[in-house]
Amino acid sequence: xxxxxxxxxxxxxxxxxxxxxxxxxxxxxxxxxxxxxxxxxxxxxxxxxxxxxxxxxxxxxxxxxxxxxxxxxxxxxxxxxxxxxxxxxxxxxxxxxxxxxxxxxxxxxxxxxxxxxxxxxxxxxxxxxxxxxxxxxxxxxxxxxxxxxxxxxxxxxxxxxxxxxxxxxxxxxxxxxxxxxxxxxxxxxxxxxxxxxxxxxxxxxxxxxxxxxxxxxxxxxxxxxxxxxxxxxxxxxxxx
Amino acid sequence: xxxxxxxxxxxxxxxxxxxxxxxxxxxxxxxxxxxxxxxxxxxxxxxxxxxxxxxxxxxxxxxxxxxxxxxxxxxxxxxxxxxxxxxxxxxxxxxxxxxxxxxxxxxxxxxxxxxxxxxxxxxxxxxxxxxxxxxxxxxxxxxxxxxxxxxxxxxxxxxxxxxxxxxxxxxxxxxxxxxxxxxxxxxxxxxxxxxxxxxxxxxxxxxxxxxxxxxxxxxxxxxxxxxxxxxxxxxxxxxxxxxxxxxxxxxxxxxxxxxxxxxxxxxxxxxxxxxxxxxxxxxxxxxx
Amino acid sequence: xxxxxxxxxxxxxxxxxxxxxxxxxxxxxxxxxxxxxxxxxxxxxxxxxxxxxxxxxxxxxxxxxxxxxxxxxxxxxxxxxxxxxxxxxxxxxxxxxxxxxxxxxxxxxxxxxxxxxxxxxxxxxxxxxxxxxxxxxxxxxxxxxxxxxxxxxxxxxxxxxxxxxxxxxxxxxxxxxxxxxxxxxxxxxxxxxxxxxxxxxxxxxxxxxxxxxxxxxxxxxxxxxxxxxxxxxxxxxxxxxxxxxxxxxxxxxxxxxxxxxxxxxxxxxxxxxxxxxxxxxxxxxxxxxxxxxxxxxxxxxxxxxxxxxxxxxxxxxxxxxxxxxxxxxxxxxxxxxxxxxxxxxxxxxxxxxxxxx
Ligand SMILES: Nc1ncnc2c1ncn2[C@@H]1O[C@H](COP(=O)(O)OP(=O)(O)OP(=O)(O)O)[C@@H](O)[C@H]1O
Ligand SMILES: [Mg+2]
Numbered sequence: 001x002x003x004x005x006x007x008x009x010x011x012x013x014x015x016x017x018x019x020x021x022x023x024x025x026x027x028x029x030x031x032x033x034x035x036x037x038x039x040x041x042x043x044x045x046x047x048x049x050x051x052x053x054x055x056x057x058x059x060x061x062x063x064x065x066x067x068x069x070x071x072x073x074x075x076x077x078x079x080x081x082x083x084x085x086x087x088x089x090x091x092x093x094x095x096x097x098x099x100x101x102x103x104x105x106x107x108x109x110x111x112x113x114x115x116x117x118x119x120x121x122x123x124x125x126x127x128x129x130x131x132x133x134x135x136x137x138x139x140x141x142x143x144x145x146x147x148x149x150x151x152x153x154x155x156x157x158x159x160x161x162x163x164x165x166x167x168x169x170x171x172x173x174x175x176x177x178x179x180x181x182x183x184x185x186x187x188x189x190x191x192x193x194x195x196x197x198x199x200x201x202x203x204x205x206x207x208x209x210x211x212x213x214x215x216x217x218x219x220x221x222x223x224x225x226x227x228x229x230x231x232x233x234x235x236x237x238x239x240x
Numbered sequence: 241x242x243x244x245x246x247x248x249x250x251x252x253x254x255x256x257x258x259x260x261x262x263x264x265x266x267x268x269x270x271x272x273x274x275x276x277x278x279x280x281x282x283x284x285x286x287x288x289x290x291x292x293x294x295x296x297x298x299x300x301x302x303x304x305x306x307x308x309x310x311x312x313x314x315x316x317x318x319x320x321x322x323x324x325x326x327x328x329x330x331x332x333x334x335x336x337x338x339x340x341x342x343x344x345x346x347x348x349x350x351x352x353x354x355x356x357x358x359x360x361x362x363x364x365x366x367x368x369x370x371x372x373x374x375x376x377x378x379x380x381x382x383x384x385x386x387x388x389x390x391x392x393x394x395x396x397x398x399x400x401x402x403x404x405x406x407x408x409x410x411x412x413x414x415x416x417x418x419x420x421x422x423x424x425x426x427x428x429x430x431x432x433x434x435x436x437x438x439x440x441x442x443x444x445x446x447x448x449x450x451x452x453x454x455x456x457x458x459x460x461x462x463x464x465x466x467x468x469x470x471x472x473x474x475x476x477x478x479x480x481x482x483x484x485x486x487x488x489x490x491x492x493x494x495x496x497x498x499x500x501x502x503x504x505x506x507x508x509x510x511x512x513x514x515x516x517x518x519x520x521x522x523x524x525x526x527x528x
Numbered sequence: 529x530x531x532x533x534x535x536x537x538x539x540x541x542x543x544x545x546x547x548x549x550x551x552x553x554x555x556x557x558x559x560x561x562x563x564x565x566x567x568x569x570x571x572x573x574x575x576x577x578x579x580x581x582x583x584x585x586x587x588x589x590x591x592x593x594x595x596x597x598x599x600x601x602x603x604x605x606x607x608x609x610x611x612x613x614x615x616x617x618x619x620x621x622x623x624x625x626x627x628x629x630x631x632x633x634x635x636x637x638x639x640x641x642x643x644x645x646x647x648x649x650x651x652x653x654x655x656x657x658x659x660x661x662x663x664x665x666x667x668x669x670x671x672x673x674x675x676x677x678x679x680x681x682x683x684x685x686x687x688x689x690x691x692x693x694x695x696x697x698x699x700x701x702x703x704x705x706x707x708x709x710x711x712x713x714x715x716x717x718x719x720x721x722x723x724x725x726x727x728x729x730x731x732x733x734x735x736x737x738x739x740x741x742x743x744x745x746x747x748x749x750x751x752x753x754x755x756x757x758x759x760x761x762x763x764x765x766x767x768x769x770x771x772x773x774x775x776x777x778x779x780x781x782x783x784x785x786x787x788x789x790x791x792x793x794x795x796x797x798x799x800x801x802x803x804x805x806x807x808x809x810x811x812x813x814x815x816x817x818x819x820x821x822x823x824x825x826x827x828x829x830x831x832x833x834x835x836x837x838x839x840x841x842x843x844x845x846x847x848x849x850x851x852x853x854x855x856x857x858x859x860x861x862x863x864x865x866x867x868x869x870x871x872x873x874x875x876x877x878x879x880x881x882x883x884x885x
Contacts, residue, residue: 347837
């Protein structure tokens, strides 16, 4: 079998006594799109943080194309080709939309080339009219789009999206789903989302986290029918 | 042998004076996350309060142990109400504003008292250790520092205020959750921190004299003690004082007092680099 | 596009005013006024160094005076030993830069947070102050230069035309040199900040985590910024040692550090012209108040002529009332006025965008 794009082995993160992520073994093939679901506090964001070097695992390993990146710095991992849209929009609030995208694009392009790339990206995420506004003044949904644009502009191999549809209108959610599918034509993705409609729109294979562990991993239709998943996840959400 | 005792006393004194000058700052930092750059000036004001009171005929003990903390405590409450409270959550702005306050106080005291050193002579005389003499006042400073730390321990451990303080240290919203009026808690905390600084400044005044810019000599040392100690007020101050005080005194013996201080500051920088959370961030985490 | 035009106009304006000032001042001003203006220019370079490090790099440096002092002392000591000023000048830039690089490496690669950065830089300044202050004895010398402790080093030889020891720069020459250096520093920094490097350091200031996740190593950029800041401050220190032919340890003092911070706060973080304005304005104010003080005057005049007192009030007032500083605040007011006038003519160019979340 070919080397997977991403693999974790017994990946673990403990905060004091809290086992946020515990012995997770996870594999993602080149070009795959995977959804990651699980109730609040299941450890999804923590898992992402370990994949991107924002947290150093308590133990276990992360392999990216066979290379151990468990202890690499965030910027090194980014340069290897993993981009992330974090749960809380992580953008340059004090700068304009254009400048935000430019900073991302100029990491891989020359200054002159970057300007052209920025215009393309602004068109792709539909923010040309807002190009010169400060990102901090935009609505939540639009800031999510800016962040997507930033991530795409660095042309990563693998994109992690932590709740990309949160705070979006129904229309925006659909547009985002479309974009995700489009991105998946060339890149691998892992998408964390609570919005089941959104998951239905994009997912093939789904991994369910619960209390820091992988509960099940299956095709989306089976996951949605799985009583165990219903109990821990949908049930909880309904109760909340 | 006599020399060993003498050195031991000097080391203890260095530790005690560090703890004394830092503890007020530690309370304000530990409970309010406010870095008060006017801390040195609070110490300076304590010294002046004691000197003015004694020169008006008050007993030196009363002036040092009662008047100075009260005066500086009141000043602290005023400062909290007029400046600090507008800046909660803006740590860097608080640092800058208190730096401004520090300059203001230096200017004010220079105009009032002149730019010269005034002193009160240390009471209590001296005593003999074999071939060496040392002052009884040294022992007094050690006693005051011990007393202050013990007092804080008692308050933290056994009173409602202490419970509140411990809660606040762990979770800033705790005070509010307990139904206590946070502005009052903050004003009181700042006042108590200031009062303890006033006490320290007064107690050390006979040793060092007082002049308007003396705060500079204190501020860096107390900062690194507090930051080196970490979030836990009592164990942090105590452990960092022990570490830095010992280094300071030993380096002083080996070279000169100035290089003793340099060694202390350099050790502190290295410590902050190695343990950014301070000693108590790493060890004694459950301490007070 | 409009902003861009404003930008060009601004640059041109600074250039014209600067050049006019450079050429005209020595013709029309008295010598002691020229002398005073010279020190203002030198300090403005120092202010720019912190404007870069703190205002753009977001690095809270409370010890910029450490590099300033180091530059001044390095120049003085090297000058006594070498005699020709080219080497000392380069050393006075290089040594503080190297020291900044070392300190910066220690801080940024140790991932020390903002607040602690302030405390560490402050502490380093105090270490330098304490150390230099205690070198009064004759045993403390470097080559033939005595360090002089708290007495300082007097009689520092001035800069000379490069390579020609016999052609020292005179007072008027010093004015030209300082003013031209300030202009060069200003335009150099404008260029730097418009470059890729400059835009990235601003990005890191805005959101360090995001910059990292894009693949930029914040440590490298901060280190570079801090080093450039150290070099600039060292250069200002060298000019300062020239100007008074004298340095003393107070140059490392907390008061000096506080002043630099105040210039930047008052003028505004995130601008270059602001700290220059803040620096010159505040120095003018403190000299004016100090100069008006009649000897043996009463308590109140004493107080008003007291620099720390005034500076303290200014600092507190700005942090509480004008936290962004003069230039950005005036800029906001200007924009607001412009928009107010433009509104009836062009009603809202960008219809509905903010009302979504
Ligand atoms: N820095 C931290 N320190 C201590 N505990 C943490 C930290 N970060 C996360 N946790 C804990 O780890 C657990 C997992 O958190 P995480 O944010 O990964 O959950 P999540 O699955 O992303 O939840 P959500 O759906 O709400 O975003 C939670 O119990 C959380 O409280
Ligand atoms: Mg999450």
